[in-house]
Amino acid sequence: MQTCERGPQFKRYISSFVISLLVLAVCYGIVKAAGAWDADWSDSPDWGYQNWTNLDTQVQWSPTFMWTTNSNLPTSNRRIELEWYDPGTGNFCDRLEPFYLQELGGDWVDNWWTDNECGGSVDEELVLNLKESTLSQNTWYQVIVNATKKYSAAYGGECNVSFTCYLCSDDWLGKQLYTASYDDNGSTP
Amino acid sequence: MLKKLLLVIFVIGLVVAGILLAIGSKTMANVSYQSYQTATYSYDVELDTVYDSKSDMHAENGILVSVSPQRETEDAAGFSDAYYRASWERAQQWATERRTGLADVMLIFAHPLTLEEANHILDPIKANVFESGFVGYVDGTPFAGYLKEEGRLSHTLQECAKLGGYGVGPDGVVPEMTENDVDKSAGDYDVRGYLAVRAWIDLANLDSLRHHQDVLLVDTTPQDVRDQLSENPTWQGKVIRAVALEMPVWDYRWE
Numbered sequence: 513m514q515t516c517e518r519g520p521q522f523k524r525y526i527s528s529f530v531i532s533l534l535v536l537a538v539c540y541g542i543v544k545a546a547g548a549w550d551a552d553w554s555d556s557p558d559w560g561y562q563n564w565t566n567l568d569t570q571v572q573w574s575p576t577f578m579w580t581t582n583s584n585l586p587t588s589n590r591r592i593e594l595e596w597y598d599p600g601t602g603n604f605c606d607r608l609e610p611f612y613l614q615e616l617g618g619d620w621v622d623n624w625w626t627d628n629e630c631g632g633s634v635d636e637e638l639v640l641n642l643k644e645s646t647l648s649q650n651t652w653y654q655v656i657v658n659a660t661k662k663y664s665a666a667y668g669g670e671c672n673v674s675f676t677c678y679l680c681s682d683d684w685l686g687k688q689l690y691t692a693s694y695d696d697n698g699s700t701p
Numbered sequence: 702m703l704k705k706l707l708l709v710i711f712v713i714g715l716v717v718a719g720i721l722l723a724i725g726s727k728t729m730a731n732v733s734y735q736s737y738q739t740a741t742y743s744y745d746v747e748l749d750t751v752y753d754s755k756s757d758m759h760a761e762n763g764i765l766v767s768v769s770p771q772r773e774t775e776d777a778a779g780f781s782d783a784y785y786r787a788s789w790e791r792a793q794q795w796a797t798e799r800r801t802g803l804a805d806v807m808l809i810f811a812h813p814l815t816l817e818e819a820n821h822i823l824d825p826i827k828a829n830v831f832e833s834g835f836v837g838y839v840d841g842t843p844f845a846g847y848l849k850e851e852g853r854l855s856h857t858l859q860e861c862a863k864l865g866g867y868g869v870g871p872d873g874v875v876p877e878m879t880e881n882d883v884d885k886s887a888g889d890y891d892v893r894g895y896l897a898v899r900a901w902i903d904l905a906n907l908d909s910l911r912h913h914q915d916v917l918l919v920d921t922t923p924q925d926v927r928d929q930l931s932e933n934p935t936w937q938g939k940v941i942r943a944v945a946l947e948m949p950v951w952d953y954r955w956e
Contacts, residue, residue: 614846614865619778623945645777
């Protein structure tokens with residue numbers, strides 16, 4: 513008798529739950545359509561050639577970009593972040609601090625700053641705000657960045673490059689790996 | 702009856718969660734990022750966060766500001782004459798008012814200066830320099846380099862040349878270099894001098910700086926932005942981590 517009474521009520525629970533899930537799915541779709549969580553930007557550049565040089569007290573890294581694969585050039589509010597740590601896991605923090613920036617390939621950087629991402633005393637991120645009005649397709653844009661070695665560790669590390677905007681998910685472009693003694697340990701791609 | 706009530710509360714809660722999911726990120730963006738427009742420049746303000754290992758969360762860490770001067774209509778790289786004029790007039794006004802206290806400014810030199818020449822201007826007024834921009838040629842192509850400084854300019858032009866000496870050339874050639882190659886590759890750099898610095902200065906020195914023969918402009922825009930933020934209810938009281946402003950080394954005709 514009790515089972516017969518709970519049947520319709522159980523169905524109502526299930527249908528309400530399904531409807532609620534649909535509402536959530538629609539909302540997620542709206543957010544995704546707005547681009548807030550889009551991590552594959554249609555106006556991001558390709559990461560090109562680069563060089564990594566291990567010096568006495570600093571390293572030099574020179575990632576290079578070209579808008580080739582994506583047909584869209586960014587029009588506003590875009591930035592490239594050079595993350596001298598692994599932002600995904602929060603590892604390799606406080607090991608390198610950028611202090612010198614040189615732009616090559618044209619006048620394509622609007623302004624820049626360094627920022628503390630891990631909570632220590634080291635600014636391990638360099639943000640390049642793009643001068644979108646000057647960008648062209650099939651042109652190499654490069655930065656040469658020097659970073660101070662802050663301390664030695666018994667393990668290697670990595671630096672990452674992302675294309676993004678404020679409060680946007682990063683469109684990851686590539687990474688540079690280094691050994692415990694800051695030697696070049698390959699890159700991806 | 703109680704079950705019905707719980708069911709209604711549950712559904713309403715889910716719907717509210719869905720709505721928050723949809724508009725929450727947009728609302729979050731609005732309260733943590735704002736753009737402002739003045740007659741000759743605009744600026745964006747955003748909340749900065751930093752990872753807090755104690756709470757395993759990102760905590761607020763002041764604000765970051767990016768300034769965009771009005772551009773020339775014919776040359777997107779160049780600041781407009783109106784921007785330069787407004788900054789010049791603001792500096793003149795502050796000098797006339799005998800405004801005092803520290804100010805965040807950008808000094809643009811009349812021509813590229815050596816380390817000694819630049820410090821000859823900056824040292825007597827105890828300028829606290831935190832960024833510099835120098836210009837020159839690499840393989841015959843104009844270039845600009847930017848350095849974080851810690852109070853005083855310290856790199857000679859030869860040392861500036863060495864900073865970029867390891868990189869990949871603008872022709873796309875990737876050299877295989879070692880540390881011993883530094884002098885050779887640095888030799889490809891012809892650094893002409895410092896063209897601009899960002900510094901904290903005592904405004905009591907503003908007028909003398911404005912009239913110095915080697916100073917083209919004391920750009921007061923960074924301090925003007927700071928003044929506006931200090932009166933803006935959204936941002937006042939927050940630590941300003943950076944007021945990023947392009948140094949017009951590409952636009953400025955130093956050659």
